[in-house]
Every structure is written in C-alpha cells, then in structure tokens.
Amino acid sequence: MRELEGRVALVTGASRNIGRAIALALAEGGAGVIVVGRQDRAAAEGVVAEIEAAGGRAVAVLADVTQPEDVAAMVAEGLKAFGRLDILVNNAAVRHESPFAEMTYEAWRATMAIGLDAAFLCAKAALPALSEAGEGTIINIGGLTAYTGAAHRAHVVAAKAGLDGLTKALAHDLAEQGITVNLVSPGLVDTARVGKEPHHHASRKNLAGRRGRPDEIAAAVRFLAGPNARYITGQTLHVNGGAYLG
Template identity: 40%
Template structure:
C-alpha cells in the first residue's frame, strides 16, 4: 500500500507511536521513528521489527528543541530522500491540579505536546510544499475535548492541537497536503499504566465499552488517514475512545 513512501513518526518507538510505526511498516512504508531518551528501547524495537534497519530507522531528538527537529528531518532526508507522512505523536503528561502546578510543569507539557508538533511540522513543511503532497496527522486526546482534573496543561496542549490542525489544514488545502487529528481515549500504554489502579478502574467504569483501547486501534486510523484515497479528508478530528465522548 505504502511502498516507496516514507513516514516520520515522533515518539515512534514506544506505545501508540510504536504501533503506528509497526502498522506503516507492515503496509510497505519506510519509517523514521523518533525518540527522546529511550535509546535502548528504540534499538530493541527496531530489532523486534526485523527489517534489519532497511525500512525502519530511529532518530534521537527532542521535539521541544528546534535544532533537534531540524537535525532529525535532515537525517531522515539524507537516509530516505523524501518524507511523505508526518505523525506528531510524541507527548508527555505532568499531572497536577492547577493550584499545585508550577509554571515549569505547564511549560514543559505545552512545549512538547503543542510546540513540538509545530516545530517538527515547520522543519519539513517546505519539503512537502515543494513536492505538492503530504499528510500530517497530529495525535491529540479525548482530554483535549473534555478536560480532566489534574491535567489542565495536558488538556490545553491537546485542545491546542485541534486549532493548529484546522488552521494548517486551511493553509495547505490547495497544496496537496492534508492535516488531521486523531483523538484517542484511554489506551493501554506506559502513559496510562502510570495512572494509579483505583483511578484507572473508575475511568474504565465511565467508558461505555468498559475497556481501554489498544495502540493498534489508533494506528489503523492513522494509516487510513495517510492513504492516497483519503485525500478529501482534511481538518478532521477522529475520536477513538470506546464511546467516552460523543
């Protein structure tokens, strides 16, 4: 399906990002997967995929660092010569109520989750414009739609991605580039494993399907948005949340 195409997936070696990388590789794409601190995990992930690094490369770089974003894009261009798809997936949480949240807690999350998507997009947008084609998918969250106690920074960053997505979709509408958002609910990854068990049990009670989502269930929607046949979908938000918010 994606033979000869190249995807850059930030945070692409763990959790949802790893599932996206795996799904795109299975569909024939070459994937450059970004990571920040988990070098060992990234290397093991590539081994597990078993393509001998021919179609999957890993790139260390912080999305909240402009120089890192530009360097990673250059590495990918040097290696593969093109980037067709960008999936802005890297994200963090620093959960505290607003009363306890420091300015630094706020900035850290906004810098990675929102500015990171902007900076990585900036680093390769001209390349997509020159080629007259491209697909950008931003991974937001149901929390950006509903808000959540203890997650004002995270909710603001994820709500910000909706506005960023729609504005960029408008700017790119006549340039062959689509920009969309995926908003997962609670998905089984390390991020959710960090939620205390009793709190998580209460969350699951509120999900109409009474279960967490699987990373693969997010990945298949991302793949769908990247397909050539999805060219008329832009500025959209796809919810994947077991009915938690509808």
C-alpha cells in the same frame, strides 16, 4: 495490502506504546519509517529491528522535539536516510498530573512545549519535504480530555485542545500545497505506564466496555496516511470506544 509503498513517514515518540504501534502499522503498509525517540536509543532501535524483521525499512533518530535545532537535524537525518518525507505523525507528548493550585509555570511550559510547540516545530521543519512529496500528510495525536476536560491536567488539556486548533489552521494553510492535516484523538488505551494510574481514569467509561489497544489507534493513523483519505483534512477522528461522541 501495501498502500504506502514508496512513501516515508516520520513518527515522534515512536519508541513505545501508541507511537511504536503507529510506526509498525505504517511500515506494514509499505512506508519507510523514521522512528524518533528522545533519549532511549535502544528502545528506538528495538522498534527499527521489529520493522526490519518483518521486511520493512526504518531508521532510528534521537531528538528533543521541543528544540528547533534538534528538530531540523531530525528531519535532515531522515531525508538523508530515505531521500523524501511524505507523512509526519506528531505523537510525542507528556501527560503529567498536578492540581492547578500546585501547578508551576515551569511544569505548564514544559507540557505545552512537547504537547503543542513540538507539533509546530516539526510541521515547520518538515514542510519543504512534505510539499515536494506532492501528497503529503500531517497527523497529530490528540487526546480525549481535550474535549471532556479532566482534573489535575490543566496543562495537558490545554495543549491537546491547542493541537486540535492547530490541526484546523494548518489544514487551511497547507491545502494549496497538497498537504492534508488531521488529528486522531485516542480515548483510554491500554499502554505501559510509568508511575501510578492517572487520576481521571477511575471515572472514565465507554460504550465498548474496555480500553483500546495501541494498534487500534495506529489503524486510524494508517488510514489517514493512505491514498483513500485524500479527501479528508482538518478533521478529528475520535477513537475512544464511545466514551465521547463528537
């Protein structure tokens, strides 16, 4: 089934983990994929190689999605490669931890910049191309703690909660241009991590009795990007094994 044939997707934070799985899933659906990483070109090109080995189309682009100039150049490079843009997936994020009493304003701003501001910048830069596409879609990747809270993550929780609000606002603003805007909120997912296990994971449980897989999050994104989800906008799709029943 190649329901995304002829369409093009841009995925931020696509070099590894959930972002990589999303890029692979959209390519499997037939979309050309702009694989965006921040610094590791080899990792981004590795995802491109995986897509091409399966018969898909992809290009690697490096960009700091907190910087307007980088974001504009990123979209321009993607359009140069494919000539159009139909799907924007705002996946890039950081999930640092710090007790609130020790949290610096610089750490707060850095987390908000990539977790929330970047989605604003990417949506603004992609808007002309998404509008021209006729049936464009924006899919933001949120997080379970935006709805449950978590210790040592005031900046992350605030950014993800703000992303939920931005999703609803953009659904209103962009509806007349034929653009749907939704959010996929993953629960605890089995991914490769740098550093120690996050503080709140020790107490996190769900009805499924296991962690999710990146491809399970990617499947939800692929559905929302496809033709069978055109009547869905402004919604949050929770993919968390029953950890939170929203």
